[in-house]
Amino acid sequence: MPERAVLQIAQEYADVLNDLAPEAADAVFEDAALEPCWDERSNLFSLTAEDPTDYVLVLSDQPGSEDYVVVRCDAGWFVDTTSVEEWPDLAP
Numbered sequence: 001m002p003e004r005a006v007l008q009i010a011q012e013y014a015d016v017l018n019d020l021a022p023e024a025a026d027a028v029f030e031d032a033a034l035e036p037c038w039d040e041r042s043n044l045f046s047l048t049a050e051d052p053t054d055y056v057l058v059l060s061d062q063p064g065s066e067d068y069v070v071v072r073c074d075a076g077w078f079v080d081t082t083s084v085e086e087w088p089d090l091a092p
Contacts, residue, residue: 002060002067006037010059010069010079017077025052032057039063 017028029046032038037059045056053073060068070080 002037002065002069006059006061006067007069007079007081009035009037010057010071013057013059014071014077014079017071017073022052025055029055029057032059035059037061039065039068041068 013028013032017025020028029042033042039058039060040063041058042056045054049055055073057071058068059071066083070084071077072080
């Protein structure tokens with residue numbers, strides 16, 4: 001489980017994304033890439049996204065760490081703290 005600060009940042013992004021139109025998600029994810037807790041696994045989804053709600057934001061204590069959290073969309077943006085077994089399975 002990532003540090004509390006990473007969880008708070010993830011929830012803030014989920015809240016912001018839920019308040020915006022789906023088309024605005026691109027800008028939010030561009031801003032998130034500047035976060036110290038941003039994880040490059042987020043790129044896996046931005047490269048294949050066909051729709052803004054296809055993006056997945058991965059935040060972690062350290063890049064590539066197993067202590068990460070995922071912000072994704074499924075009938076609304078939410079913070080998912082469950083361990084990802086297969087990363088490609090998160091893609092729509």
